[in-house]
Amino acid sequence: EPEVTQTPSHQVTQMGQEVILRCVPISNHLYFYWYRQILGQKVEFLVSFYNNEISEKSEIFDDQFSVERPDGSNFTLKIRSTKLEDSAMYFCASGGSESNQPQHFGDGTRLSIL
Amino acid sequence: AQSVAQPEDQVNVAEGNPLTVKCTYSVSGNPYLFWYVQYPNRGLQFLLKYITGDNLVKGSYGFEAEFNKSQTSFHLKKPSALVSDSALYFCAVREVPSALNFGKGTSLLVTP
Numbered sequence: 316e317p318e319v320t321q322t323p324s325h326q327v328t329q330m331g332q333e334v335i336l337r338c339v340p341i342s343n344h345l346y347f348y349w350y351r352q353i354l355g356q357k358v359e360f361l362v363s364f365y366n367n368e369i370s371e372k373s374e375i376f377d378d379q380f381s382v383e384r385p386d387g388s389n390f391t392l393k394i395r396s397t398k399l400e401d402s403a404m405y406f407c408a409s410g411g412s413e414s415n416q417p418q419h420f421g422d423g424t425r426l427s428i429l
Numbered sequence: 430a431q432s433v434a435q436p437e438d439q440v441n442v443a444e445g446n447p448l449t450v451k452c453t454y455s456v457s458g459n460p461y462l463f464w465y466v467q468y469p470n471r472g473l474q475f476l477l478k479y480i481t482g483d484n485l486v487k488g489s490y491g492f493e494a495e496f497n498k499s500q501t502s503f504h505l506k507k508p509s510a511l512v513s514d515s516a517l518y519f520c521a522v523r524e525v526p527s528a529l530n531f532g533k534g535t536s537l538l539v540t541p
Contacts, residue, residue, distance in 0.1 A: 365527075373528070
């Protein structure tokens with residue numbers, strides 16, 4: 316069964332540095348998402364991407380964050396000038412041709428900001 | 430905004446017994462509801478969804494959920510729990526157009 320894959324599984328970065336989290340969505344999916352889960356808290360929506368543009372974003376997704384689909388397979392989340400509070404699990408998800416279809420999640424990238 | 434609530438932080442059940450993980454929702458309009466499961470160090474796995482139609486929805490691994498409009502609930506159920514069902518379970522509602530709004534999660538522990 317096709318899967319969403321995320322790299323790296325764990326990223327350790329100094330505060331103030333930039334990080335790029337990478338995702339390869341399921342190949343025939345059209346909707347792409349990033350979520351995050353701070354330790355002990357619920358999963359929170361960050362951004363969705365459809366037709367090569369952001370379709371919606373939460374208030375968490377401020378100017379520090381950006382997303383890109385640089386080619387036909389990758390979907391990236393860039394976090395500029397990281398802060399301690401950015402430490403979390405970041406999950407990528409993709410969904411099919413209709414927005415009410417289930418989203419399939421990757422195993423996440425654990426981001427640790429020191 | 431659409432939201433879901435999971436009133437229980439943890440549910441304990443003995444193997445072989447039926448299990449229920451509770452979820453209530455608050456939406457305007459017709460709800461699109463989902464259940465996901467998260468095993469340690471893994472992403473969320475889709476279990477089942479309710480969009481429209483039959484109130485009893487069957488999903489993966491023998492799980493089912495009952496949509497109850499009058500009680501605004503979407504409880505997850507399984508007739509006979511397995512130790513391997515022990516995991517974190519999330520109820521979610523779809524926001525327009527497509528983002529998922531998750532509950533805080535319920536930890537299910539099935540004991541032998």
